[in-house]
Amino acid sequence: MSGERSSRALARIEAALERIEAATRDGKTATVSSGELAALQMRHERLRAAVTDSLTELDQLIEGAQA
Numbered sequence: 001m002s003g004e005r006s007s008r009a010l011a012r013i014e015a016a017l018e019r020i021e022a023a024t025r026d027g028k029t030a031t032v033s034s035g036e037l038a039a040l041q042m043r044h045e046r047l048r049a050a051v052t053d054s055l056t057e058l059d060q061l062i063e064g065a066q067a
Contacts, residue, residue, distance in 0.1 A: 003059055010052070
């Protein structure tokens with residue numbers, strides 16, 4: 001059950017990222033330098049990893065509490 005919740009949360013995050021990327025492709029965002037873009041991409045990857053780790057930890061805690 002908790003694995004399903006984290007999968008849904010990750011799916012919502014992915015959908016939001018797709019909307020952001022689509023807006024970027026369509027030119028609906030402000031112009032940024034390549035350095036700024038690289039920094040944002042690095043930050044995005046760190047945040048994605050942190051969210052994934054947190055969801056995994058939450059799943060483990062919930063499963064442990066239900067056992």
